[in-house]
Amino acid sequence: MAMKWLALVAVVFTGALLIYGVSDFPDWGSADSPANGGIEGAGRSVSQTFIQETKPLTHVPNMVTAVLADYRGYDTMFETVVVFAAGMAIFAVLRVLKTVDGQHSRVIRDRSVDGDHQRIIVGTTCKILIPVIQMFALYVVAHGHHSPGGGFQGGVILGASFILLGLSDGMETAMERLSEGKFVAMAAIGVLIYAGIGLLSQFVGRDFLDYGALQPLLGTPDEGWARSHAMLGVEVGVTFTVTAIMFAIYVNLASKGELKGGL
Amino acid sequence: MDSVNVIQSNLPIWACLASLLAIPGIALFRKEILLRELVTFVAGILKFYFVLQIFFLVKDGSVVETKLFDGIAGINAPIVFRVDSLGILFALVASSLWILTSLYAIGYMRGLKEHAQTRFFSFFALSLSMTLGVAFAGNLLTLYLFYELLSLSTYPLVTHNQDKEARSGGRTYLVHLLSTSIGFGLPAIIYTYIKCGGDLSFAGDAILAGQDMGFLTGAVLLMAFAFGFSKAGLMPFHSWLPGAMVAPTPVSALLHAVAVVKVGVFCVIRVVVDVFGVDLLGEINANLVLCWVAAFTIVTSSLIAMSQDNLKRRLAFSTIGQLSYIVLGVALLTPYAVQGSMMHIAMHAFGKITLFFCAGAIYVATGKKYISQLNGLGHKMPILFGAFTIGAMSVTGLPPTGGLLSKMYLILGAADAQQIALLVIYLVSSILNGVYFFPIIWRAFFKPLPEDAPETKGAPLACVLPLSITAAASIALFFFPGILHNLANLMMPGG
């Protein structure tokens, strides 16, 4: 019971504080609020600069992707690191490396076809559906420049396709496609791609994650296009990590860390 | 005072390091006892030699200074050594007596086959270098730094026996010293530091000279310092001293009769002379509070001493009384009284260490600790009890011993300060000293030896020799007080 009172007090206090804060907000949807329109005398508004300068700077129509991957690329890199850290933490917490009878857990695929009929319906539909999902996922990653999409969204869809395979044909078949060694490496390589591209611009002598420096490398007409292509490279890195970690989370939670049997 | 020429030399660092460097030596020769004792002895002599060097520099009124680390930012409080006449007087006493004590300790330890002697001698050397650190401290921060380290480095010595009493004795020892120094000392230092705008050094005129300070703040600050440096044994924070009697006798001889307790008094003198300055205290006459606290301590401790049957506890309470003599002398602020208190540091040191040596020697020889058991021992150990008598006379202040001179100055000082009541207290307490010392001598010489007393072997030579030297020294100080006198004169001209 005490927790209920504590919850009530906390909720009332925080709620009042937040409402009190909301009272002198600019109206919802007003274009000249400080966030959207900036404050006179405090220099050009950052978000207006994003909107107006993304096209000439990076030739990327989708301003969100430009801000995400280029201007605030350092943020997104650490976001990928957060995903990677979550994967590692889950492995650390759940993964059982020595099973009860002491021998290292091997992934063995039980071939016994249990003849329940649902599997057939589910199996065939998934067999048709999964390749389409994966194609769409790659489209979402590649088309992040022009329409809402990008590394995270594409990665999740790709991960979902592997989970769907796991659900339909049993975890072992999914593990055959993507074994533990593979997806841990895949996750690490994803972040390595991202940080590697950033490091590349440092080797050329400019700041970290300054994609403009890759212009001579990529042979693009001007630095803007180099930024656009580098962003695509970075999105691919993110996709690797997110796919691997989503699948890792599913696999670990489903099988309580033994990576065998499971859902 | 401020036109004194300052000599930069790192002799004081060498003096401190002499005993510190002995520790690896002691640890190295743990197995060969003889070599280890030799190292302690050599370190003692080396240290005394360095102190003598500094003495010859300081003799004509100049000051030796050297900087170790620049301490706290924003204020002029680097960790620096600055040896003046008061510092060198105390250093001379401490280092000379260390040589004798280490000789005595070798005899004592071997006599009782004590355990963990390596640890004992290394911490002994460590606490000695901390004592010299306090003597040479150039500013309030360095003083506080070495003061704290001294309390910590003497803890293993006090709890050397590692038994129940040692544990409780050690606990009271530390709780008193740490809590008073952190509780009173630290805020007092920080308040002084803020008041005087960041210059804590003792050079030049006093830190707080010229500050407008009312009687109340002055008195509170002075008492915070006095109780902060609770090693001076002012009541009610005195009970760590009897508690520390649990330690083996060489420790209580050197540390709790000479080094540690004198550090407390030394700090109080520094506070009165160099932090407040005699004239400021005189104006706001905050010193009366200190006078009456010291007077109260003298009387009560002498009364308690009379009731103690344990020989070492009686000596401990007598030390508390003698320390308050010195504190009272300084608090009177008149030139005579301050000089008397400085001389009393030396006189009391030699007298009291002899008494403690005798107590230890009796214990080694006969295993007796209580005065009631000392009947007739005088015939058995005539030299020992002869020295005991001389020591007692010196502490009480009778003619042939040095104690008389310093008490004479103190009484003259009290007269100068028109404090007749305090003068009477001085006289009465000297009589009280006699009352709690002479029954012991009378019992040892004139009471018959109980028949069933087992055949006692004589005290080892290594114990008897140092106590006879210190007894002779206290007599010599009566005839040649020259060194002490002009050192004291340097510190407080006139009188």
Add this chain to the structure above:
Amino acid sequence: MIDQLPVICVLSPLFGALFVALFGSRSHSACFPIAIVSLVISLICAIGCTQQVFTTGQAMDYFVGGWGAGKVVEGVEIPLGFGIQLRVDHLNALVLCIIGIAVLLVSIFAIRPQGEKDTEKTHYFYSLFLMLACGLFGQTITRDAFNLFVLVEVSSLASYGLIAMGSSPRGTVAAFNYIIMGTVGASFYLLGVGYLYLKTGTLNMDGIRQVIELSPDVADSRSVMVAFILIMLGMWIKMAFFPLYGWLPNAYSYCPSSAGAVLAPLMTKVSVYVMIRMMITVFGLEWVFESFDWSALIVWLAVIAIFAGSVFALAQNELKKMLCYLIVAEVGYMVGGAWLADADRWGLTGAIYHILADALMTLCLFLAVATFAKRAGVIKLDDLDGLFKKMPLTMVGFIVGALAMIGVPPTCGFFSKFYLIRGGIESGRWEFVIALLVSSLVNAILFFRIFEIAYFGSSPPEGHGHHDDEEHGETTARRGLEAPLTSLVPLWITAALIIGLGLMNGQVVEFIRKTVGLLGGGAA
């Protein structure tokens, strides 16, 4: 090359973590060298940055991606806050070095895998450990409010993993509570940044402060005040400040010992650093102490934190739990110090110096306690029986840490208390001064209780102290229990640093005072 140092400092543990994850699963022995190399590189970068800031007296700016404020890219003049800015100034240079040193020492300490559930997880441990280091480095030097949130999450996630991977079930329950509290704290911080962004239009810390100083109606607006409260609430949860400390004692005492040795000294201290960064750089000290002006209340909260921490520490009989409650008390020191609105900012200087001092002290104590637990199975206080004889060398390290906690002069603990007390007196907050003194006394009692048990044995022999065992008997047969070199060396280096930081506190504080002077604090 020299101006690339801040980023390399953050990136090398990241690359280390990735390589450990890649190669570690195959050969566990490869993990340790990779970790050491990457941490040594970042430590060298940290020291290089401090050197640079010290010599030039200027802060080092770094704009990731080349989007520097005022720089013209493709004919477009880039406004402040367009990209993410990193900055190493007088405040975080030293914090950077302390993190570098602590992380390196603990990684050396953690080389010998203790009896964790299964030792095959060393590569997960090192990967999370390095990501924690990367998060902490990033948190310290970032100049972008939202980027700070992401890096707080990186280090928090790594710490959730490190705590939960232990073998004790109580550790996992503590980890769960820590996840809930940590996420709520981070979300409050995120909300606060959102309110700020809405009112000021930029995420860059300097940008926000310029807007607050520029337009009075933003400065006096309610939402900026609520934003400040939210950010403070978030950070107080993260640093376990008094009312919100519930998660800390269990989390740090039931986690694996080497994880505890890195989390205890760093996580709470970096959150305190973030709070001070927010006060100085984002809101500006004038705004915080004049228009916000709750310092009296918060100093009283800090006083309660100090008393509560000390009293709870006294009540514990588990060694690690006791140290955890001491951390809660130390956090009270720092928050109280930072919020003393004294004219010359000595309280703030004391708080910043205490971040460095306390990190070292806690590291020393936790390393020693971890070694006791590992070698002699010491959990409760009375298991410390006679430890002086068994593990004298580790005990010496523990003593130095304990003396620093009590505040004995040559160690840094004394000097940080000195500055805090000075700040307390000058700002007239006597309750803070008394709290400091009382808690040092309580620390004295706590640690001397431990020394007594370790020195005497829990029940010393009765009667007279005479031992007739032959004189050289004190080197008893149990010499074998002494800790291995890999845990002794870090302990002794930390002990030496504690004393060194104490003696060098003059220069260190001069260096810190420049921050307080430069960024709108009181007189330098």
Add this chain to the structure above:
Amino acid sequence: MVDFIEIFVERVVHFIENVVQPHFNYWSYVVLMMIGLWGLIAKRNLIKKLIGLSIFQTAIILFYVSLGVKADATIPVFDYEAEKSKSAAVVLPAEPSEMGGKSDGKYKKIDPDHYANPLPHVLMLTAIVVGVATLGVALAVAQSIFKDFGTLEEHEILEKIKTGDYVKHD
């Protein structure tokens, strides 16, 4: 009595019109957040706590996204037709193929009020991913707790810790 109700209704309508309506989204996010906070603290089942936590985080995402909203603005993706048709005479950044030209650095012709503010969307992409990661780790820890304690009710877990009957590893 009747006019009292009218005044009351009129007052409420006025309140909604002027105070709630302009900040509608911000009030709704606070309500959502408080529901999450209540679930987080009051609920005893660990999984319900996690659900409360994710509602708490989703509310923040709602707040951030409603920051960047501009009345009648499209999604922040540059659409050529609208720019071309709006002011044909204006020099526009051309199709990708003929891009070559540098921008002249002055305020561009693109009208920022036409597009929503992209920054909150970027921030929330990160916040969503962080939320997922934390949720993943929390679920893993919850499963590990279930393995050791056999229950997910917090009060039962605390009971078991007191009595000490949980799976103790070596």
